[in-house]
Amino acid sequence: MENIKKRIFLGFIFVVLIFTGFIIPVSADWNETNKEVDSFYKLVPDDSVVHVFKEIQFTNYDTDTKYWKGYYEHMHHEIPENARNIDMWDRGNKKITIQKEHGDEYYISRLNRNLWYGDSCSIYLEYDIPVNENTAVFKLNENADLINATVMVPDSYNVYIDNPDYTTKHSSNLNMYKFNRIKDQLRCKIDAVNRTEYNVLNKTVQLSDEKVGFKIKYWDGEDDWANTTLDTALKTLPVMEKLWGIPYPKDYNITITQATKNDTSGYSGINNGKHGILMLHTSNEDILIHELAHYWTQNCNFKHRWMDEGYADLYTYLVLNRINPHDAHERKEDFIKQYNTMKQSNDLVLSTWSVPDSIGSKNFDQVDYGYKKSFVLVYNIYNKIGLESIKEANQQFLKLNSSIGNNEYKHIIQSVSHTNLKNEWKLLHSDI
Ligand SMILES: [Zn+2]
16 A cells, blocks of 8 residues: 555656656666676777777666666776777767776766666777787776677687687688677687798807807787897896806707797797797796796706796796896785785695696686795795705706606705705695
8 A cells, every 4th residue: 555655656756747847867776777788899900909899788777766767977997008099979979978087997988868767778989909010919808797799800810818708700801709698797818919920030148158049039010029038038048047056058049939829828938948938929028037947947857847937936036136126026026925815715735736738717827826836935945045055956956867856856955055944845745
């Protein structure tokens, strides 16, 4: 009875409002709104951009607005930092203001729409993401109740997508990757490369015993990557041999080849010994130093993965610390922080840890945890025994002609340092 009275009363108010031609703006609740997004990301090499077009449709399901129009003031949008030509309009081609205040995380569009309960409204968003001449890296960040997204890339490109939930289609020289009816959130990274013939940069560096040549192989339009890579290699190799206390241990020159994620099976870099280093076109200084350090770890006869990766990352820290102390400190602190966060939800015994042939979104966290835990262990050992003891142990690894297992490692480290490392060995054998 009460309900019927209420409805009659609200109906009466409603009629009065209609007749007076006046609508009370009621701020409708976004939780009661259904939002659907259809997104298109098209790589346009001639313009060196990824052109993004989105149709965003929202429907008013707020029951509080059954008898009047719900009022929608604004909407948040996640748009990349480097996006340009940002534009928004409605179905009637009327421009909608969209902007980001300094320091804000999101763009805000001023909608100022009134919608009846059950009615929908469509708005359109467009922007460009700048990319290189032959390489494009961009992210899909969509939040909505229902998401459809299509990525369109010319079929000459080699494409890597770190989320496998898509279907593919080919049409007029384009490969299309479709994410259909995804609920709530879609996040993934696209890495597209148009391989050209390799260009080559050559330079030699004087080391303590000999000269070593570097050859950098890179695609057209990737000169910045090639120059930075060469500079880092020339600068860091002499520092590396001093910090290891061992001259460059190989008898060959070093080739560094620019690579796609498909070439590296998802890894940032791969050291293939005398066949050189494969470096992802998005990889920076720290990855190169890590891969160069593997020329030493390979000669240490390490039997276990934690030793190879832990030492490669310890030496990345030590070398970076000489050339860029701020970055070295940040990277170290970040690794320790990530380890402490990840150990809550991961268990992994380092002494028997191995890595898979390829990594992607499904196994990334587990592999990454192994790397971070290996670094924390080796860094803690270094922190306790100091660089001189680390160098002394390095000499012993090289001298020993058999492989270094966990026991041999512990024995050598104990014998050079005479330090109590009980906690470190615990970390090596425990699953946290
Ligand atoms: Zn490595």
